[in-house]
Amino acid sequence: MQIEKHQIEELNQQQLAAHKRRFEFTAEGVANIDEVIKKLSVFNIAIPSWALGTGGTRFGRFSGGGEPRSLEEKIEDVGVIHALNQSSNSISLHIPWDIPENASSIKALASQLGLHFDAVNSNTFQDQPNQKLSYKFGSLHHVDKAVRKQAIEHNIEVIKYGVQLDSKALSVWLSDGSNFPGQLNLRQAFQNTLESLQEVYEALPADWKMWIEYKPYEPNFYSTTIGDWGQSYLLASKLGNKASTLVDLGHHLQGTNIEQIVSLLLMEGKLAGFHFNDSKYGDDDLTVGSVNPYQLFLIFNELVEGMDAKGMDHATSIGWMIDASHNVKDPIEDLLQSVQAIKIAYAQALLIDKKALTAAQQNNDVAQAQEILQQAYRTDVRPLIAEAALRAGGALDPIGSFRKLKVRDQLIKDRGLKTVATGL
Ligand code: RM4
Ligand code: MN
Ligand code: MN
Numbered sequence: 533m534q535i536e537k538h539q540i541e542e543l544n545q546q547q548l549a550a551h552k553r554r555f556e557f558t559a560e561g562v563a564n565i566d567e568v569i570k571k572l573s574v575f576n577i578a579i580p581s582w583a584l585g586t587g588g589t590r591f592g593r594f595s596g597g598g599e600p601r602s603l604e605e606k607i608e609d610v611g612v613i614h615a616l617n618q619s620s621n622s623i624s625l626h627i628p629w630d631i632p633e634n635a636s637s638i639k640a641l642a643s644q645l646g647l648h649f650d651a652v653n654s655n656t657f658q659d660q661p662n663q664k665l666s667y668k669f670g671s672l673h674h675v676d677k678a679v680r681k682q683a684i685e686h687n688i689e690v691i692k693y694g695v696q697l698d699s700k701a702l703s704v705w706l707s708d709g710s711n712f713p714g715q716l717n718l719r720q721a722f723q724n725t726l727e728s729l730q731e732v733y734e735a736l737p738a739d740w741k742m743w744i745e746y747k748p749y750e751p752n753f754y755s756t757t758i759g760d761w762g763q764s765y766l767l768a769s770k771l772g773n774k775a776s777t778l779v780d781l782g783h784h785l786q787g788t789n790i791e792q793i794v795s796l797l798l799m800e801g802k803l804a805g806f807h808f809n810d811s812k813y814g815d816d817d818l819t820v821g822s823v824n825p826y827q828l829f830l831i832f833n834e835l836v837e838g839m840d841a842k843g844m845d846h847a848t849s850i851g852w853m854i855d856a857s858h859n860v861k862d863p864i865e866d867l868l869q870s871v872q873a874i875k876i877a878y879a880q881a882l883l884i885d886k887k888a889l890t891a892a893q894q895n896n897d898v899a900q901a902q903e904i905l906q907q908a909y910r911t912d913v914r915p916l917i918a919e920a921a922l923r924a925g926g927a928l929d930p931i932g933s934f935r936k937l938k939v940r941d942q943l944i945k946d947r948g949l950k951t952v953a954t955g956l
Pocket of ligand 3: 815
């Protein structure tokens with residue numbers, strides 16, 4: 533199913549007059565409005581191939597109907613998202629959940645929808661049918677060299693798929709860890725991981741990156757071998773320039789100051805990018821901005837400030853991706869909401885009066901510093917996001933349009949009610 537340009541234009545037309553009024557009201561207070569709109573127009577966030585189906589928990593999975601049955605259908609769904617928001621022009625594949633059997637036809641389909649391929653993700657946290665050795669006790673950190681070798685080869689195979697699709701990064705998340713004290717020699721586990729990653733690193737093409745994700749617990753509950761940003765950073769530093777640290781917002785213990793981690797990784801040139809989601813307790817993978825939008829804004833404050841300090845291009849110099857899953861929402865609606873939330877936080881960060889904030893910081897004027905941040909945070913920037921989408925050919929109201937166009941009904945008609953997408 534594909535959304536036609538004229539369908540979006542017709543819906544936009546009905547909302548145009550109200551939008552213009554709202555936009556002019558907000559734009560009046562923004563000195564560099566054209567620059568802000570331009571930055572918002574080129575800002576894209578990748579969609580993970582595993583988030584297009586209904587997510588499950590370990591207690592059950594309730595399929596929502598019309599889920600994509602193949603990689604082609606997942607790409608079509610990203611096409612729908614991108615047609616509506618003009619901000620999701622790439623897809624990130626998880627191998628082997630989504631193996632591109634015929635790379636050239638997959639690439640052709642994607643580019644017809646204005647999409648390309650973001651990072652490829654390896655999976656050594658599950659055993660696959662016909663797999664020789666088990667990952668029950670880990671993969672790249674395993675005590676048995678043969679298991680490590682199998683996991684290394686899998687990562688190299690993932691790079692090969694990525695090369696066929698013009699991806700430029702391998703993203704590695706390991707569930708490796710231990711469930712009980714004493715189970716593992718922690719130093720040995722780390723060293724095995726480093727050696728294994730070194731072999732994968734050797735196989736990276738010259739223009740590729742390796743993104744190393746960390747996570748404090750789950751599925752292991754005593755130690756995770758890449759458990760925090762320090763451990764990821766250590767690996768990335770030892771590996772070399774192509775390796776850096778990937779921050780998944782759900783992979784921190786409660787109360788962690790994520791914006792500070794982000795700020796320092798950026799300073800060191802070791803921030804690979806993001807897996808965006810939101811959480812209340814742990815790796816909840818909830819819709820971005822649904823629980824703690826202020827934290828997201830504070831992260832973007834550090835990002836904009838830190839990237840500007842280094843003259844980095846906001847849109848392209850690090851990886852922007854969603855990593856969420858949904859067991860009670862329509863996945864497409866959820867992803868549209870997530871992308872909107874990210875763009876809202878980014879727009880608010882662009883509105884911060886940087887000069888005034890620097891002055892307040894220099895004068896230890898704490899109250900004023902807070903006023904400046906919250907002035908930006910409390911600005912309703914949604915008309916700016918809508919204007920950027922409008923100028924790029926997207927919908928003023930992506931979710932409203934998705935509903936009015938009855939996209940899900942159509943997908944159920946085309947694919948059936950009881951379809952199940954690959955993924956978690
Ligand atoms: C993990 C982690 C990875 C993702 C898997 C599915 O918790 O966030 O990025 O690939 O889940
Ligand atoms: Mn992740
Ligand atoms: Mn996760």
